[in-house]
Amino acid sequence: MRDELRAIRAVAFDLDGTLVDSAPDIQRALNSSLRREGRPRFDLDRVRGWIGDGPDALIARALEAQGCSGDDVALRARLRRWFDAATLAAPLAGGTVYPGIAELLEALSRRLPLVAVTNKPTPLARAVLDAAGLLPYLQAVHGADEPALRKPAPAMVLAACARLAVEPHELLMVGDAEPDMRSAHAAGCRAVLVGWGYGHATLPAWLDPLRITAPHELRAALCAAEPIPNA
Structure with a gap:
């Protein structure tokens, strides 16, 4: 892995399921918003399976599981406000x-x-990272504040490259699920799939990222690899 990462000059991390096991908080926020609308709540295992595409998709999946068509735009907007507040x-x-x-x-x-x-909106992502004590290590947080930005689209990854003044092949995307790997592939970035989190078991065979089972493996590989100097 060390030789394969020699060109890396920056690293982008997914948040939920990669840096933080945030499933209990996502479940709590979702159930809090559903309770305000008098709707049934969901257990942690069910919610964990819905994580990865941001709160709007999460809410849509919850409503679908309750037999709601999702056409009630006002209801979805209220649930999202309650979710963000929680x-x-x-x-x-x-x-x-x-x-x-x-x-x-x-x-x-x-x-x-x-x-x-991350597919989490930026304000929510920054709040989680700050509470986790990880925000000081990051130069920027790119959240999916608009649907078009959401992974697997490459937009946020490419924005990170532009912000850091690196080429896509010089950025490493680290994540736990298919959208992370697809966004890296679409952007032309190298990718590492972590062996923890929520979605690593469902990766399609045609995506073949590097894989790690523990954080220290990535630390050893990147700290040992000598980056290629700027041209």
């Missing part, structure tokens, strides 16, 4: 930073610029 009120009340992640970011941030690229 998240901002307690960004990391039940979730946890995955073991070894803080050490990984601390080590890499001394060597390479780091960013977050």
Whole structure:
């Protein structure tokens, strides 16, 4: 892996399922919003399977599971407002930073610029990262504030490249699920799939990223690899 990462000059991390096990907080925020509308709530395992595409998709999946067509735009908007408010009120009340992640970011941030690229809207993502103590290690947070930005679209990854003044092949995308790997592929970036999180088991065979089972593996590979100097 070290030789394959020699050209890397910056790293982008997914948030939910990659840096932080935020499923308990996402469940709490979703159930809080559903309760306000008098709707049934969902258990953690069900919600965990819906994570990865941002709160609007999460809410749509919850409504679909309740037999709602999703055509009620006003209802979806209210649920999203309640969801955001619940998240901002307690960004990391039940979730946890995955073991070894803080050490990984601390080590890499001394060597390479780091960013977050997440389907969470930017204000929510920054609140979670701040509560997790990880925000100081990141130079930027790219959140899906518009539907067109959402991974697997490459827009946020390419925006990170532009912000950091690196070429796509010099940026490494690290994530736990198919949208992360697809966005990296579409942008022309290298990708690492982590062996924890929520979606790593459902990756299609044609996507063949590098893989790690623990954060220290990426730390060792990137800290040992000598980056190619700027031309």
